[in-house]
Amino acid sequence: MKGGMKLVRAILENDRFASLTGIKLVKVSEGYALARLRITDKHLNGLDIVQGGAVFTLADLAFAAACNSHGQAAVAINVSISFLDATAGGTLSAEAREVALSSKLSTCVVRVTDRRGKLVALFNGTAYRKKETLAEIRASRGSAARTGARKPKRRAPERRGQRA
Amino acid sequence: MKGGMKLVRAILENDRFASLTGIKLVKVSEGYALARLRITDKHLNGLDIVQGGAVFTLADLAFAAACNSHGQAAVAINVSISFLDATAGGTLSAEAREVALSSKLSTCVVRVTDRRGKLVALFNGTAYRKKETLAEIRASRGSAARTGARKPKRRAPERRGQRA
Amino acid sequence: MKGGMKLVRAILENDRFASLTGIKLVKVSEGYALARLRITDKHLNGLDIVQGGAVFTLADLAFAAACNSHGQAAVAINVSISFLDATAGGTLSAEAREVALSSKLSTCVVRVTDRRGKLVALFNGTAYRKKETLAEIRASRGSAARTGARKPKRRAPERRGQRA
Amino acid sequence: MKGGMKLVRAILENDRFASLTGIKLVKVSEGYALARLRITDKHLNGLDIVQGGAVFTLADLAFAAACNSHGQAAVAINVSISFLDATAGGTLSAEAREVALSSKLSTCVVRVTDRRGKLVALFNGTAYRKKETLAEIRASRGSAARTGARKPKRRAPERRGQRA
Numbered sequence: 238m239k240g241g242m243k244l245v246r247a248i249l250e251n252d253r254f255a256s257l258t259g260i261k262l263v264k265v266s267e268g269y270a271l272a273r274l275r276i277t278d279k280h281l282n283g284l285d286i287v288q289g290g291a292v293f294t295l296a297d298l299a300f301a302a303a304c305n306s307h308g309q310a311a312v313a314i315n316v317s318i319s320f321l322d323a324t325a326g327g328t329l330s331a332e333a334r335e336v337a338l339s340s341k342l343s344t345c346v347v348r349v350t351d352r353r354g355k356l357v358a359l360f361n362g363t364a365y366r367k368k369e370t371l372a373e374i375r376a377s378r379g380s381a382a383r384t385g386a387r388k389p390k391r392r393a394p395e396r397r398g399q400r401a
Numbered sequence: 402m403k404g405g406m407k408l409v410r411a412i413l414e415n416d417r418f419a420s421l422t423g424i425k426l427v428k429v430s431e432g433y434a435l436a437r438l439r440i441t442d443k444h445l446n447g448l449d450i451v452q453g454g455a456v457f458t459l460a461d462l463a464f465a466a467a468c469n470s471h472g473q474a475a476v477a478i479n480v481s482i483s484f485l486d487a488t489a490g491g492t493l494s495a496e497a498r499e500v501a502l503s504s505k506l507s508t509c510v511v512r513v514t515d516r517r518g519k520l521v522a523l524f525n526g527t528a529y530r531k532k533e534t535l536a537e538i539r540a541s542r543g544s545a546a547r548t549g550a551r552k553p554k555r556r557a558p559e560r561r562g563q564r565a
Numbered sequence: 566m567k568g569g570m571k572l573v574r575a576i577l578e579n580d581r582f583a584s585l586t587g588i589k590l591v592k593v594s595e596g597y598a599l600a601r602l603r604i605t606d607k608h609l610n611g612l613d614i615v616q617g618g619a620v621f622t623l624a625d626l627a628f629a630a631a632c633n634s635h636g637q638a639a640v641a642i643n644v645s646i647s648f649l650d651a652t653a654g655g656t657l658s659a660e661a662r663e664v665a666l667s668s669k670l671s672t673c674v675v676r677v678t679d680r681r682g683k684l685v686a687l688f689n690g691t692a693y694r695k696k697e698t699l700a701e702i703r704a705s706r707g708s709a710a711r712t713g714a715r716k717p718k719r720r721a722p723e724r725r726g727q728r729a
Numbered sequence: 730m731k732g733g734m735k736l737v738r739a740i741l742e743n744d745r746f747a748s749l750t751g752i753k754l755v756k757v758s759e760g761y762a763l764a765r766l767r768i769t770d771k772h773l774n775g776l777d778i779v780q781g782g783a784v785f786t787l788a789d790l791a792f793a794a795a796c797n798s799h800g801q802a803a804v805a806i807n808v809s810i811s812f813l814d815a816t817a818g819g820t821l822s823a824e825a826r827e828v829a830l831s832s833k834l835s836t837c838v839v840r841v842t843d844r845r846g847k848l849v850a851l852f853n854g855t856a857y858r859k860k861e862t863l864a865e866i867r868a869s870r871g872s873a874a875r876t877g878a879r880k881p882k883r884r885a886p887e888r889r890g891q892r893a
Binding site: 575576577578579580581582583585586606607608609610611612613614616617618619621622625626629638640641642643644645646647648651702706 | 739740741742743744745746747749750770771772773774775776777778780781782783785786789790793802804805806807808809810811812815866870
């Protein structure tokens, strides 16, 4: 795995909401990513079907990996998602492919399929590519990020900032 | 609270993914709902901003409450979401309003704002309204659902079914 | 060409806004359609690039053909479109493929490409499938539709109706 | 009317596809625009309801005016549109309001209503704001643009360029 991919992977493995959800990043390469989620009871909604938020979060992680795969930091600005079929449980896969890339924008299509290969959801995402690389953002966090000690005040300007 | 709203609330309180995320349904009335999420470390992504999936799930719960508020079961078919601002943490609110309703479709706009009232995300959702009421779907689950004992085979046709 | 396809084609050839725009329906089969538009000065916006509405209308005609290709009348309820590249003029092609179909909904992806095959726009559309077939709707128009004599009052209930 | 608004208006009045469609820009101010379209036979589709492309083009012109209203050139990157009701003809109005603005992005909500004020379509658009102002883009077109004499070769690099 190239150094760039290692960093993308490290940052996504630090995604606490994806971890809470139980999502695994399986593969990432330039403009591509694959993520998986094994559905359990905790992913169900009040009608016992997989909650839309769980499907979205799975697709979003694959999208984040694909659009950040060039090393330049990218943040989601728009997503449209179609829920095509209620799922039978089991493991869901989300495969993201970048379909357009410019200096400022990345557009990805993510297909979410169930264990039988049936299309469960279709997700189109657009990300804004910042000036900073992922490495620069990482470095600016300093030892706080590396040790896990949080210093919200220092990070505040960045977290408050406009996305683009 | 009217009987119909009680049932909507009961079903949404049985939404395990929303519970895992920490979302609270604050209010629900015909064509309207308000939900809240207090942001903690577990909602952050690898770059320490609130994960898009957490924002989506919050908005989606408010949407589900609003579009099911008439008592007829409704499932999301399409959502578009724009992420407008990275958030400062604190508590996020999602307010869903139904802007169009026909016998088969409900369309809602959900505004997600931060504690200062700043618009963080804008979510437009379309739901398909099934023939069954929420009460009928509840009843068809029988004692299994009431006791928590799961019998996946019995529920299979429903869970596998097309959404619409 | 099968009878069903002939009817789809006849109805789309009666689409006056698509005609005004200069769009040609090239192919239609079950769940598939291809349409083309030769860009001329009249399709440009105030900055001399192809107007988004012209690109949308092209994609929408292909979508309408694909989702009506089964003979059951279908109307668009939601579309998301990403404009990926300003175009060099020439001829644009829109290719629609149905990616999901249930008794009530059809979901199509439409790719708009330029003469060099470059992806110019990506369009995802969801249509609601009515109870009526295209043939029934045609027949209900009676001789008015066949002769071109318009009787708006008689058609009013239908034109005012909810889409779904 | 301020100088900036005059330029926005001049550029939009040079929008040939909007003119072909018959759209009028009624008002434009910072972050706001109103456009109108009187529906005639040429706006109907093969089923005699207003073609989605005509509704989209109307909303898109209001969007373009609102997101360009600050004088910085902005181009649409993503739009989602929900078609909520088939229309009774008459005059449609599209009112665009900017709901978020950063140095690089503008997000607008456009409501399309019929003559009775009924919501016909809801349009959410995101535009990328270029470095150039509208005045600079105008000036770079030189006398060609002012006289209407087209020199496609000189403009080619710009028209071929990535949108962002």
